[in-house]
Amino acid sequence: MVTLTELKDFLSRRGRIPLMDLAHHFNKDPAVLRDMLAHWEKKGRVRLTKVALPCSTQCSGCGSGPSEVCEWLDPSQAR
Numbered sequence: 001m002v003t004l005t006e007l008k009d010f011l012s013r014r015g016r017i018p019l020m021d022l023a024h025h026f027n028k029d030p031a032v033l034r035d036m037l038a039h040w041e042k043k044g045r046v047r048l049t050k051v052a053l054p055c056s057t058q059c060s061g062c063g064s065g066p067s068e069v070c071e072w073l074d075p076s077q078a079r
């Protein structure tokens with residue numbers, strides 16, 4: 001079971017990480033982590049953004065949407 005403190009410590013060391021990588025690291029469902037990250041978002045310490053990752057092909061047929069990236073913010077960067 002991952003705690004909010006463990007999540008904070010990991011993110012503060014990494015700085016920025018895709019949500020799926022975070023889910024794999026902690027072996028948790030992304031939805032569970034999203035709920036936990038909401039705590040840090042409210043405090044202005046985390047930003048979740050959707051970014052389009054480059055595809056290895058040009059077919060546009062996979063239908064994959066943007067990926068979510070978690071970013072730990074310094075207090076001076078908070079909104």
